[in-house]
Amino acid sequence: MSGHMNLTLKVWRQKDAKAAGKLETYEAKDVSPDMSFLEMIDVVNESLIKKGVEPIAFDHDCREGICGACSMYINGHAHGPKQGITTCQLHMRSFKDGETITIEPWRAKAFPIIKDLVVDRSAFDRIIQAGGYVSVNTGVTIDANAIAIPKEHADNAMDAATCIGCGACVAACKNASATLFLSAKVSQLALLPQGHPERAARVEAMIDQMELEGFGNCTNTEACSAECPKEIGQEHIARMNREFYAAKLSSSKTK
Amino acid sequence: MILDSKIPDGPLAEKWTKHKFNLKLVNPANKRKYNIIVVGTGLAGASAAASLAELGYNVQAFCFQDSPRRAHSIAAQGGINAAKNYPNDGDSVYRLFYDTVKGGDYRAREGNVHRLAEVSVNIIDQCVAQGVPFAREYGGLLDNRSFGGSQVSRTFYARGQTGQQLLLGAYSALSRQIHAGKVKMHTREEMLDLVMIDGQAKGIVTRNLETGAIDTHAAHAVLLCTGGYGNVFFLSTNAQGSNVTAAWRAHKHGALFANPCFTQIHPTCIPVSGDHQSKLTLMSESLRNDGRVWVPKAKGDKRKASEIPEDERDYFLERKYPSFGNLVPRDVASRNAKEQCDLGKGVGTSGLAVYLDFAESISRLGEDTVRARYGNLFDMYAQITGENPYKEPMRIYPAVHYTMGGLWVDYNLMTTIPGLYALGEANFSDHGANRLGASALMQGLADGYFVVPYTVGDYLATIGPKAIDAKHPAFAEAKAKVEAQTKKLLAIKGTKTVAEYHRELGHIMWEYCGMARNDAGLRKAQVLIQELRADFWKNVNVTGTNEELNQQLERAGRVADFLELGELMVVDALNRSESCGGHFREESQTEEGEALRNDNDFCYVAAWEYTGDNQPEVLHKEVLKFESVKLTQRSYK
Amino acid sequence: MSWFTQTIFSTSVGRKVIMALTGLFLCTFLAVHLAGNFQLLHNDGGKAFNLYTVFMTSNPLIKTISYVNFAFILGHVVWGAYITYKNRQARPTGYAYNDPGKTSSFSSRWMGVLGTMILIFLIIHLKDFKMAYLGITHKLDLVTYTLDNGDQVEVKNMYDEVIEEFHEPVVVGIYVLSMIALGFHLYHGFQSAFQTLGLRHPKYTPVIKSAGFIFWGLIPLGFAIIPLIIFFCRN
Numbered sequence A: 001m002s003g004h005m006n007l008t009l010k011v012w013r014q015k016d017a018k019a020a021g022k023l024e025t026y027e028a029k030d031v032s033p034d035m036s037f038l039e040m041i042d043v044v045n046e047s048l049i050k051k052g053v054e055p056i057a058f059d060h061d062c063r064e065g066i067c068g069a070c071s072m073y074i075n076g077h078a079h080g081p082k083q084g085i086t087t088c089q090l091h092m093r094s095f096k097d098g099e100t101i102t103i104e105p106w107r108a109k110a111f112p113i114i115k116d117l118v119v120d121r122s123a124f125d126r127i128i129q130a131g132g133y134v135s136v137n138t139g140v141t142i143d144a145n146a147i148a149i150p151k152e153h154a155d156n157a158m159d160a161a162t163c164i165g166c167g168a169c170v171a172a173c174k175n176a177s178a179t180l181f182l183s184a185k186v187s188q189l190a191l192l193p194q195g196h197p198e199r200a201a202r203v204e205a206m207i208d209q210m211e212l213e214g215f216g217n218c219t220n221t222e223a224c225s226a227e228c229p230k231e232i233g234q235e236h237i238a239r240m241n242r243e244f245y246a247a248k249l250s251s252s253k254t255k
Numbered sequence B: 001m002i003l004d005s006k007i008p009d010g011p012l013a014e015k016w017t018k019h020k021f022n023l024k025l026v027n028p029a030n031k032r033k034y035n036i037i038v039v040g041t042g043l044a045g046a047s048a049a050a051s052l053a054e055l056g057y058n059v060q061a062f063c064f065q066d067s068p069r070r071a072h073s074i075a076a077q078g079g080i081n082a083a084k085n086y087p088n089d090g091d092s093v094y095r096l097f098y099d100t101v102k103g104g105d106y107r108a109r110e111g112n113v114h115r116l117a118e119v120s121v122n123i124i125d126q127c128v129a130q131g132v133p134f135a136r137e138y139g140g141l142l143d144n145r146s147f148g149g150s151q152v153s154r155t156f157y158a159r160g161q162t163g164q165q166l167l168l169g170a171y172s173a174l175s176r177q178i179h180a181g182k183v184k185m186h187t188r189e190e191m192l193d194l195v196m197i198d199g200q201a202k203g204i205v206t207r208n209l210e211t212g213a214i215d216t217h218a219a220h221a222v223l224l225c226t227g228g229y230g231n232v233f234f235l236s237t238n239a240q241g242s243n244v245t246a247a248w249r250a251h252k253h254g255a256l257f258a259n260p261c262f263t264q265i266h267p268t269c270i271p272v273s274g275d276h277q278s279k280l281t282l283m284s285e286s287l288r289n290d291g292r293v294w295v296p297k298a299k300g301d302k303r304k305a306s307e308i309p310e311d312e313r314d315y316f317l318e319r320k321y322p323s324f325g326n327l328v329p330r331d332v333a334s335r336n337a338k339e340q341c342d343l344g345k346g347v348g349t350s351g352l353a354v355y356l357d358f359a360e361s362i363s364r365l366g367e368d369t370v371r372a373r374y375g376n377l378f379d380m381y382a383q384i385t386g387e388n389p390y391k392e393p394m395r396i397y398p399a400v401h402y403t404m405g406g407l408w409v410d411y412n413l414m415t416t417i418p419g420l421y422a423l424g425e426a427n428f429s430d431h432g433a434n435r436l437g438a439s440a441l442m443q444g445l446a447d448g449y450f451v452v453p454y455t456v457g458d459y460l461a462t463i464g465p466k467a468i469d470a471k472h473p474a475f476a477e478a479k480a481k482v483e484a485q486t487k488k489l490l491a492i493k494g495t496k497t498v499a500e501y502h503r504e505l506g507h508i509m510w511e512y513c514g515m516a517r518n519d520a521g522l523r524k525a526q527v528l529i530q531e532l533r534a535d536f537w538k539n540v541n542v543t544g545t546n547e548e549l550n551q552q553l554e555r556a557g558r559v560a561d562f563l564e565l566g567e568l569m570v571v572d573a574l575n576r577s578e579s580c581g582g583h584f585r586e587e588s589q590t591e592e593g594e595a596l597r598n599d600n601d602f603c604y605v606a607a608w609e610y611t612g613d614n615q616p617e618v619l620h621k622e623v624l625k626f627e628s629v630k631l632t633q634r635s636y637k
Numbered sequence C: 001m002s003w004f005t006q007t008i009f010s011t012s013v014g015r016k017v018i019m020a021l022t023g024l025f026l027c028t029f030l031a032v033h034l035a036g037n038f039q040l041l042h043n044d045g046g047k048a049f050n051l052y053t054v055f056m057t058s059n060p061l062i063k064t065i066s067y068v069n070f071a072f073i074l075g076h077v078v079w080g081a082y083i084t085y086k087n088r089q090a091r092p093t094g095y096a097y098n099d100p101g102k103t104s105s106f107s108s109r110w111m112g113v114l115g116t117m118i119l120i121f122l123i124i125h126l127k128d129f130k131m132a133y134l135g136i137t138h139k140l141d142l143v144t145y146t147l148d149n150g151d152q153v154e155v156k157n158m159y160d161e162v163i164e165e166f167h168e169p170v171v172v173g174i175y176v177l178s179m180i181a182l183g184f185h186l187y188h189g190f191q192s193a194f195q196t197l198g199l200r201h202p203k204y205t206p207v208i209k210s211a212g213f214i215f216w217g218l219i220p221l222g223f224a225i226i227p228l229i230i231f232f233c234r235n
Ligand SMILES: Cc1cc2nc3c(=O)[nH]c(=O)nc-3n(C[C@H](O)[C@H](O)[C@H](O)COP(=O)(O)OP(=O)(O)OC[C@H]3O[C@@H](n4cnc5c(N)ncnc54)[C@H](O)[C@@H]3O)c2cc1C
Pocket: B039, B040, B041, B042, B043, B044, B045, B062, B063, B064, B065, B068, B070, B071, B072, B073, B074, B075, B076, B077, B078, B079, B080, B162, B163, B189, B190, B191, B192, B225, B226, B227, B228, B237, B238, B239, B242, B243, B245, B246, B282, B284, B401, B402, B423, B424, B425, B426, B437, B438, B439, B440, B441, B442, B444
């Protein structure tokens, strides 16, 4: 077929968490530009199996950019060189015939490698568990329309809420900081009246948890927003910082 | 076996209230003595786990992804229905009930559907309280859109990411309970078998996908919230990991499987681009609010869409169904698209696509309004196809999307195994032969937030809080069985990959048990599947070992179950020689080619009983009684 | 630990706020310092500059501010080093292949290095001028000026010391280079401090970013131009 490409892949292979890993070179032949990046890896994996080589392990599920499972550092960029998309949404038409593509896992102390390109992102879950919710039990009785919320606030909250928890922000940040991820949740709930009763406790608890997990400190390089597949902006970090100062200065927690 | 649906008697609108009153309660102080296992953390599972934990039960939740936030519910785009009647356009609980029963082509239970419509309003209240950022009007109140199969606007949405926002709401409630220590969350842990003691569900066997460790977990009740099985078709809009394993293995223990052949083929998906294709991407049905579906009037017209003048286009849905137009239910829209392509009018290189055109909306509303409504869907389309849908019409084709069939459950959502419940897409309950858009999210959350927390209590109160004996031999036996199967799969070391078998199965299913089915084809498919299954167990190549993260092994287990389920789907489709909803038997159609039901012979739920490996399954019928709704030929003209 | 120490030591946003506040204070200090340095360009044999030096070292308010200033430099350096160390730890294994240039500015990625260059400069600078002024390295000559009110004062001739230093190519080179480093440091640092403090707004952030030019462009340029003028135009 016309337009098919041959590529050289350098892929990070690592047997398990403890083993040392290294980049292995594979050829990807006859790649269609209509393939998604993960479909290209599927094809490579099938050929590896036929050759008796263990296929490359990688996280993926929805393959439409919403579950946040896929996570590859491609040619020096989280989710590849294109902006505003996940790895599974990256299509091979973004590459040139003969190109060499380097594929690595997310790298951060808080995201230990499990195998090959698969990392453990449970730290994100623990950050949410620390306070990324509104404490309401099932069975609330106030009507959904009882509180009007300015459309602009609702829209901004939605911008933040689109975070898919993929971890690209951490992967791209030179400090492996989870600030963008955290700020997305804090900002969403700070913008909505439903989040207000717990806003002080929430931001303090979540930031403390981020510290415990071993993420780095934000130095405002803005690489996170540039690499975020949902293009979550820096304003959410600023809002989170404000929430944090207000919480620290006003909360009655003295320890 | 007599299938007792346990639908309470009395007037339709009072059944649920009455039933809730009659259910036994567990004393608050006793709740912590009960353990409940929830398998799956999609909308159904996360909402159930959180709600049960809030009540005081000890919950253990499982999912195969690395986080509960990634369950496939996250991918739902369009919206969630609720009978709020905020737009004041004549909606009501009864109308939502009626639309859903009719949309399901009268193959769902009235009692269940009415309950669903009743609690739909609570769901929206609940989600808003959790901080779900639904779309709003300028006045600050919630916005609604319309969806297929209804003439009112009752669909709540959060851009094109409604499922994501609802799931993150449920996930946050779940996270809160994990933090409180009331839910123990097991991620990357797949249920591979059910543990039964004295005919009751008492636990599960799981494989830790990171280490390969096979463990057992005991509980007083087990809730399967494991989603749909559309991936039996290989290509579907489901996530790669979506599977039938948990439900199927419960089926093998005696849980009846209902209406397995009821599959929903979604009309608006991005067409297949080649053999490498691993999944099909849905373009939300909400697009049909503003997009117009058409094909060229002439066969084999290869001109570009923009070069085909208005009077040479056939807006076939608008032409055939003037009152619903582009918003006919999914099964109708899909079948019509297939019909046009079969007539040789399909567009695109493959000829297997029709246009979904926004030119008219863009000129009427402006590009900005269209972008605000569907921006992310348009971006997604552009990303996948490399074409700009603001300039050229989208090309769409139907794809497998949802499975109405699933484990048979009674009004309490209990399967035929005492103590085993099925929620969400994993059960068969509320959508009959065809699900209306925006109703699955509603059902998953209804089951998890508002139904099961009541009904489980009734069962638990009956069995009492005595601790389950984790040393019971049933646990060791179930574990040994799972280990044996894992060993067996790894030992075959044949020549074909798991994916190859999966793809082949998918071809058979799509060809013979897809959008149109007939007797000869189904019979042929049954033989083909049996052969493929036999070959799989002789010749599959599963690489690696058990004691590691092994994605080939995970998939092999799932495909093995699909190979059995596929046959049952074909058998069920063969049995049901009527057409209804998404199930179209070519032998049973009206003169105009619409699905023709046969209410005299098939007004029942077909629930299948497993009788042993490679043995024919036994059919049990739950006859459907309609007290409120009159059965009519569905018409969307 | 009290909530305050806990915040500024053990939370990432708290640590950052120290950086931002000390950093912004140092920015104002730079502006004042530069105003003083311009006294060097008066063609009066050093009178204005030497008198300014006396004022700066004897006025009690100014003296307090200068101690605060040293404390802030120290705080800024210590916190900066701690943050940089922590950030290194957060990624023990780096990428084999990385391409950060497209997604973040050079300045933002090299803050630690740029800051260290400034620190080295500060040490040299203090050794050369402050120590000399205090008479630790060597004794300065004395000069006598008649003030506007007719009084006579005898002061150390710092001016000659500076002019002499600024005829050393190495000194001028280091000075200019360091000011370039300062410019880059503040190119990111100035606006970044506002972001850290949460001061971001669609209306005002563009203003802050533009005003930043004063700090990353004009002020370092002002500092650098003085030794160059002296080197090339004064004997
Ligand atoms: C692309 C797409 C768009 C959709 N859009 C809409 C829409 O707009 N409106 C609407 O109403 N519906 C929509 N649907 C349908 C709807 O999203 C699903 O039916 C619904 O979300 C299913 O929820 P669930 O909780 O039953 O299952 P899922 O969300 O699929 O969750 C299944 C869970 O089970 C777990 N699991 C599965 N097997 C095992 C096992 N063996 N062991 C352990 N864990 C297991 C998984 O990890 C997961 O947590 C859409 C579906 C798709 C595919």
